[in-house]
Amino acid sequence: MLKRITFLVIAIVLIKPIYDFGSQWYDDVMQFLNNHEVKIEDASFEVLSSVSSAKETLVNTAANALTTVDVELPNSVQTTEELADSFYYYLSRWETNFEIHYVGSTADIENIIQKAIDDAASRDQYIFGHLAERTIEYEYSSLDAKIKVHQTYLTNPAQEDVVNEKVASILSTVDAESMSDFQKVKFVNDYIVKNTEYSTNTAASPHSAYAVIQENKGVCQGYALLALKMLQALGVETKYVVGEVYTGGHAWNLVKVDGEWYHLDTTWNDPTPDRKNIVRYEYFLVNDDKLKLDHTWIHSDYPEAKSSKFEFMAQIDHAYEQDGVIYYSNVDDNNLLYRMDLNTGETAPLTNSRAQYIVGAGEWIYFSNYSNGAYLTKIRTDGSDESTLYRGEVDNLFVEDGYLYFSTEEGLKKLEL
Incomplete structure (x- = not known):
């Protein structure tokens, strides 16, 4: 007897709402401008490199997490658990066509296969x-079945080799052993947000981790799967969560920090339209009560997240971090430029200017001053010597190779620091 069973695992099309958390406003407030003679150069045609050189030695935890262990499969399996082992073997190697020989009673063969598949798939949320x-x-008799499987994926072995290599390279730039769980989660959140544009316009599946890490584009499923891969490699206990938001299906993560579970939605921490290096933290280490305001999920399928320890992070926008201090636009206080000590959680305004596109170099902070026409402004990290550098609307600031780069109506400009 020959039977055919078709199982469909539909790739979830998870669409992020098109909105931007950042405030965009202008006002006519006039200020006395300090006269500073600075040299602003056109930089529109320069080729800029933002690739950091990786250390020669990879982080051991990352290498261990990305290693596939070779095992030998028996010629046949006799129990549901052994069948699940075989399924997992092939799935973990991204095999598309394989055959398994099952020896045993086939009276309930359909349920046996389904249970084995569910078991195998649940062993690795990344897969x-x-x-x-x-x-x-499958073809079967009363005590024997030959099971033929055709499995497709949102990725392939060659793409996963790239993912593993890139993840190991990225994590080799940090000292994981000296980092707290909070620092590890923040590093992964910031890396994904800063380097990814929410988009379905990808060559690979936008739902895959590969598209996010290789093409720097993807949707929530890819964001969450890459976060899962990176955080597990850093030794942070992490789960992949599937649920819904008002636009439909959605995916994010649960992470365990200092023994407590928290939600992490890297997709919703990434502003849309994309704002280059800008990171939000409204959905960074939040509890169930916060997340259920706009997310739904089957709560019984996941651990509870009850702590509000890190709720202070939600006020942060356009953040720049230096030596354990974050300089940011405070969304809870009219987007004024603030500083926060990450070790204590203490916050204080740095100036009464409204700031976006915040970057820094040495003892100086640079930003687009929305209290003064979005002009390019600088201020010391202690809040002194605030002055205007460029009298014109600027955005998309970044620092590279001793220069401050910023966009204007005339194009990309640069200022030697």
Whole structure:
């Protein structure tokens, strides 16, 4: 007898709402401008490199987490658990066509296969998140079954080699052993947000971790799967969460920090339209009560997140971090430029100017001053010597190779620091 069973694992199309958390405003407030003679150069045609050189030695935890262990499969399996082991073996190697010989009673063969598949898929959420359509055919007698599987994925072995190499390279730039769980989660959140544009316009599946890390584009599923991969490699206990928001299906993560579970939505921490290096923290280490205001999920499928320890992070926008201090636009206080000590959580305004596109170099902070026409402004990290550098609307600030770069109506400009 020949039966055909078709299992469909539909790739979840998870669409992020098109909105921007950042405030955009102008006012006519006039200020006395300090006269500073600075040299502003056109930089529109320069080729800029933002690739940091990786250390020669990779982080051990990352290398261990990305290693596949070779095992030998038996010629046949006799129990549901052994069948699940075989399924997992092939799924973990992204095999598209494989056959398993099952020896035993086939009276309940359909349920046996389904239970084995569910078991195998649940062993690794990264693999589970990349599963697509599956077709199973089997021939069987009363005590024997030959199971043929065609499994498709949102990725492939070559793409996963790239993911593993890039993740290891990225994590080699940090000292994981000296980092707290909070610092690890923040590093991963910031890396993904700063380097990814929310988009379905990708060559690879936008739902895959590969698209996010290789093409710097993707959707929430890819964001969450890459976060899962990176955080697990750093030794942070992490889960992949599937739920819904008002636009439909959505995916994010649960992470364990200092023994407590928190939600992390890297997609919703990434402003849309994309704002280059700008990171939000409204959905960074939040509890169930906060997240359920605009997210839904099957609560019984995941651990509870009850702590509000890190709720202070939600006020941060356009953040720049230096030596354990974050300089940021405070969304809870009219977007004034603030500073926060990450070790204590203490906050204080640095100036009464409204700031966006905040960057820094040495003892200076640079920003677009929305209390003064979005002019390019600088201020010392202690809040002194605030002055205007460029009298014109600027945005998308970044520092590289001793220069401050910023966008104007005339194009990209640069200022030697």
